[in-house]
Amino acid sequence: MQYWDPRIETMPQEKLHEMQYRLLKNLVYRLYSFSPFYQQRMKEHGVHPDDICSLSDMKKLPFMRKQDLRDNYPDGLIFYDHEELVRYHVSSGTTGKPTVVAYTARDIDNWTISLARALSSTGLSRGDVIQVSYGYGLFTGGLGLHYGAERIGAIVVPTSVGNTERQIELMQDLRVTAIACTPSYLLHIGEVAERMGISIKDDTLLRKAIVGAEPWSEKMRERIESWLGIKAYDIYGTSELSGPLFSECEAQAGFHVWSDFMFTEILDPDTDEPVLPGVKGELVVTMLQKEGLPIIRYRTGDITAMEAGICSCGRTHPRLQRLSGRVDDMLIIRGINVFPSQIEHTLLGIKEVGEHFMIEIDRVNSLDDMLVRVEITPLAFSDKIPDLIHIRKNIENQLKNQLNVSVRVELAEPGSLPRFEGKAKRVIDKRSM
Amino acid sequence: MEKESYLIKQVSLFSENKPGRLATMAKAFLDEGINIKAFSIAEADGFGVIRVLVDKTREAYDKLAELGFNVAYTDVIAVIMRDEPGGLYEIAQTLANASINIEYSYAYSGKDKAVLILRVDHVEEAIEHILNAGFNLVRQQEFL
Ligand SMILES: [Zn+2]
Numbered sequence: 003m004q005y006w007d008p009r010i011e012t013m014p015q016e017k018l019h020e021m022q023y024r025l026l027k028n029l030v031y032r033l034y035s036f037s038p039f040y041q042q043r044m045k046e047h048g049v050h051p052d053d054i055c056s057l058s059d060m061k062k063l064p065f066m067r068k069q070d071l072r073d074n075y076p077d078g079l080i081f082y083d084h085e086e087l088v089r090y091h092v093s094s095g096t097t098g099k100p101t102v103v104a105y106t107a108r109d110i111d112n113w114t115i116s117l118a119r120a121l122s123s124t125g126l127s128r129g130d131v132i133q134v135s136y137g138y139g140l141f142t143g144g145l146g147l148h149y150g151a152e153r154i155g156a157i158v159v160p161t162s163v164g165n166t167e168r169q170i171e172l173m174q175d176l177r178v179t180a181i182a183c184t185p186s187y188l189l190h191i192g193e194v195a196e197r198m199g200i201s202i203k204d205d206t207l208l209r210k211a212i213v214g215a216e217p218w219s220e221k222m223r224e225r226i227e228s229w230l231g232i233k234a235y236d237i238y239g240t241s242e243l244s245g246p247l248f249s250e251c252e253a254q255a256g257f258h259v260w261s262d263f264m265f266t267e268i269l270d271p272d273t274d275e276p277v278l279p280g281v282k283g284e285l286v287v288t289m290l291q292k293e294g295l296p297i298i299r300y301r302t303g304d305i306t307a308m309e310a311g312i313c314s315c316g317r318t319h320p321r322l323q324r325l326s327g328r329v330d331d332m333l334i335i336r337g338i339n340v341f342p343s344q345i346e347h348t349l350l351g352i353k354e355v356g357e358h359f360m361i362e363i364d365r366v367n368s369l370d371d372m373l374v375r376v377e378i379t380p381l382a383f384s385d386k387i388p389d390l391i392h393i394r395k396n397i398e399n400q401l402k403n404q405l406n407v408s409v410r411v412e413l414a415e416p417g418s419l420p421r422f423e424g425k426a427k428r429v430i431d432k433r434s435m
Numbered sequence: 436m437e438k439e440s441y442l443i444k445q446v447s448l449f450s451e452n453k454p455g456r457l458a459t460m461a462k463a464f465l466d467e468g469i470n471i472k473a474f475s476i477a478e479a480d481g482f483g484v485i486r487v488l489v490d491k492t493r494e495a496y497d498k499l500a501e502l503g504f505n506v507a508y509t510d511v512i513a514v515i516m517r518d519e520p521g522g523l524y525e526i527a528q529t530l531a532n533a534s535i536n537i538e539y540s541y542a543y544s545g546k547d548k549a550v551l552i553l554r555v556d557h558v559e560e561a562i563e564h565i566l567n568a569g570f571n572l573v574r575q576q577e578f579l
Pocket of ligand 1: 251313
């Protein structure tokens with residue numbers, strides 16, 4: 003195991019918590035004293051920095067939402083003097099105003115250190131050639147990975163996105179060993195390479211991929227690893243947190259969140275109460291050392307779960323599972339939180355049905371009733387009714403095991419369910435109609 | 436082989452229980468000039484299976500698949516029944532004696548004969564027992 007900073011990365015958890023508390027205390031005092039926004043927020047919320055006497059007092063602090071960043075566009079939340087700032091990144095708002103993130107030199111440095119630890123934990127080091135195929139520019143992916151890769155002494159090929167054939171040529175000519183890109187772009191590279199008569203597995207030195215910035219699944223990882231012959235590591239971060247910050251280590255068992263940079267809460271989106279390790283909830287983050295744009299209890303809207311126990315790599319920092327959806331998509335069925343992504347994930351493992359599905363929720367005799375409609379594939383079609391009922395029962399059982407709530411399944415004809423371009427609207431909730 | 440000549444290709448299709456699915460199928464057969472010789476619908480809650488014997492099996496299958504139906508060929512056999520009380524009993528008893536399970540069946544009774552269509556678990560044994568018991572089986576080409 004190679005650590006970038008063994009002292010921090012393997013620091014006992016109590017020590018990490020002490021460090022987090024000190025950083026938090028310092029942060030709230032600073033913000034209360036010098037940030038009109040935070041002072042007002044804390045006053046409205048009836049909390050004073052003196053009330054923060056332990057890490058668990060974190061829950062006394064008010065939440066922050068994406069809307070706060072939009073409302074304060076462009077620079078209402080920027081904390082440091084103009085002269086201290088060295089960079090802006092801007093995320094394009096798909097809805098509403100964009101959000102601006104400002105960085106001090108120390109912010110850039112911490113961001114880079116975070117990625118240096120992450121990249122090292124995937125086994126990359128000096129001598130590796132890393133192709134950065136995330137976009138360079140206002141988006142944080144390209145520049146973030148670029149700095150992180152340089153910091154560990156790797157050679158960077160800053161290809162950014164596009165011109166895939168050229169990317170593949172460079173990958174061969176410059177003996178690229180790792181790539182950072184979205185999972186779908188990685189599969190696209192594989193397909194284009196095949197059309198060019200090049201096998202990524204046999205004709206290149208590519209062995210690792212750092213993938214993220216869009217949802218992906220374990221199934222996709224298996225496909226990438228078996229087809230392209232490379233190990234794929236999940237990476238997480240959004241521009242509000244600086245950019246991509248954390249990745250899985252070689253154990254591929256959730257991404258390590260560096261406790262000295264970020265305090266992690268996983269909350270039930272409904273009750274705002276913390277959930278146990280292994281249980282899914284909303285990721286709420288506090289950036290303990292960020293300067294340009296401080297972030298306290300920021301509701302990311304991302305759904306994940308904390309992995310229990312210490313990682314086999316020896317790093318003591320907590321690990322989070324690959325994101326499994328957005329809070330906006332969450333459904334509450336008989337009091338239980340259900341995510342369409344869980345249903346999607348379950349269906350992917352059932353060969354008798356296709357990937358398309360629809361969810362209909364209604365209230366029957368004052369009880370929530372969830373119906374999942376799936377398409378039966380031609381290969382699975384039997385003209386014997388008991389076989390079909392058996393298939394349906396099996397899907398119902400698997401969904402129940404996964405969701406902890408019983409579900410009715412309806413078999414639909416292939417091609418009969420709606421197809422979506424872009425964001426899918428798979429849920430029809432009749433309870434509110 | 437002799438027994439295989441008695442296997443009849445039935446076209447089966449999966450259908451949701453919603454208005455118009457049968458009409459869609461029937462219209463497709465009309466357009467293609469396909470004649471239905473025997474037909475049944477089996478229904479469960481939420482979905483059904485339509486089974487047909489037609490004169491132009493291949494055309495029927497291709498047309499339905501093209502329309503997006505979930506469609507399959509299934510081997511069935513067709514036994515000529517005595518068109519009088521006890522006709523069904525004789526055949527059912529013959530198969531029961533041989534411990535052959537009928538997965539489903541349907542029948543039609545025309546001017547000249549009554550025919551029982553059977554889907555069984557051990558089709559070759561079933562053919563053997565039915566022939567040995569003196570019944571006649573209809574071949575696919577006789578449906579043309
Ligand atoms: Zn680890």
